[in-house]
Amino acid sequence: MGTVAAYVLKKRFSGNKRYPLVLMLEPLFRCNLACAGCGKVQYPPHILKKQLTPEECFAAVEECGAPMVSLPGGEPLLHPRIVEIVNGLVARKKYVYLCTNALELKQRLPEFTPSKYLTFSVHLDGQREHHDFSVCREGTYDIAVEGIKEAVRRGFRVTTNATFFDGADPGSVRGFFDEVMDMGVEGIVLSPGYSYDKAPDQNRFMGRARVRRLFRAILSNRKPNWKFNMSPLFLEFLMGKRNYECTPWGSPAYNIFGWQRPCYLLQEGYAESFDELMNSTKWEEYGVSSGNPKCANCMVSCGYEPSAVIEGFGSLKGFWGMVRGTFSSYRDEQALKLLNDSAAPANLVQIEQPERALEETNV
Amino acid sequence: MTAEVQRYTLEQVEALELAPGAEHEDLEGWVPTLATDADLRDALEKALDYRGDVTFTLKSGEKIEAFIFDCKNGPTLAESWARYYTPAAPEKRKVSYADIARLEFTGKDRAAGKHWEDWVKKYNERKAAGEKDIALAPESLE
Secondary structure (H helix, E strand, C coil): HHHHHHHHHHHCCCCCCCCCCCECCCCCCCCCCCCCCCCCCCCCCHHHECCCCCCHHHHHHHHHHCEEEEECCCCHHCCHHHHHHHHHHHHHCCCEEEECCCHHHHHHHHCCCCCEEEEEEECCCCCHHHHHHHHCCCCHHHHHHHHHHHHCCCCCCCEEEEEEECCCCCHHHHHHHHHHHHHCCCCEEEEECCCCCCCEEEEECECCCHHHHHHHHHHHCCCCCCCCCCCHHHHHHCCCCCCCCCHHHCEEEEEECCCEEEEECEEEEEEHHHHHHHCCCCCHCCCCCCCCCHHCCCHHHHHHHHHHHHHHHHHHHHHHHHHHHHHHCCCCCHHHHHHCCCCCCCEECCCCCCCCCCCCCCC | CCCCCCCCCHHHHHHCCCCCCCCCCCCCCCCCCCCHHHHHHHHHHHHHHHHCCCEECCCCCCCEEEEEEEECCCHHHCCCCCEEECCCCCEEEEEEEEHHHEECCCCCCCCCCCCCHHHHHHHHHHCCCCCCCCCCCCCCHH
16 A cells, blocks of 8 residues: 555655556456357457467556556466466566456466565356356356465465346345455455457446445445455445546556557547657546546446545545544445345346346435 | 537436436348448448448548558548458558548457357356356467
């Protein structure tokens, strides 16, 4: 946290208005899961066989300068030189979040060295049957949990990373939080899903009003043992307690095509250099206040968490909000009512019951 | 901001219950008519969104199979270009719109049949048949 705080303050005092916080470095698009509706891995085989070299990864990291590097994909553990990439980033004192579905985590762990700079961010979308259904493969949850427990046992930093779509059952999500904290993870990362323009599935994505109700039900009345590896201000944003503008340059994405415009989610062309991305992207055409329909439902962490982090470390008011948020349980009777109203077990096969479990609230 | 992207007021956006998802067009096998500059620009825009390879024939007669990942729409065709990877070459390549005579959506659409609804239907059928360890597998890379 100190590194990020110092970085934000340094940028602020130098008058830099647009700067990256997390580099989304996608070393490959290939994956060992075939999640329906995924907008990231639907490519011809010759594209899926391509991958960034460690040298290309390091050059992107140096060019970008962000203190944190997230390694999503695809499945990064399928990259034959992923250990070399991770070690090189750790040597550069970058905080690395290796995002994995953990199908291969347990057997690959001996190749990695625990470090304060390395975190395995394991994709888990909910309790066993919800996660398995979400990633379209039964048995995946159990394998991932084995990987998590082994990583924790070996002294690695581990978080879980969940994406929630329309129809998510808030009661089950809270049960899931209990389960993952019991596994010994350092914290939970979560985000609402996003309707990737190029995703085959376009019907499961919540609008902003629905996102706020869902996360209010999930994140209010917190249990003391829940820990979130996210900005408390971003969580308040998801709960509808704060408004933020998108900071698309806060999490720039680099992959085999180049620097992706304008953000990790939209693919509106690629720049050849980080400077070109920053200086030639029409940033005013993106974000919720732009009216751009592609940004209309987005409340995703890659765009809005940087806004929260910048506020949190950029002003006393923001910092106080973070401190308060870290220790608050967010008591909320109305949220409790929302939760109780949705207590009936959710049907896993949501397509047969498209109406959401949570009802409208006017509070 | 351009007029094209200004489509929602902030109030409308904040009240959205469901995301306005884009329609997935069935483009596999399509050979667009390129009678005008606008036709070509429109077809290349669709090629950019297409999750499969296309084949373009240059005015020189050369045919190129390509996955298009970046387009730049300039004031004229000569100032517009598409960037692509071919299955055979490791490096990125670029073609001017002005050099393209024909475009065909020849490659398999890798997004087709991969809707959430498709998975739910498959899952229900296999579960009803008593199957265990139900899963979707990634496509072969060969």
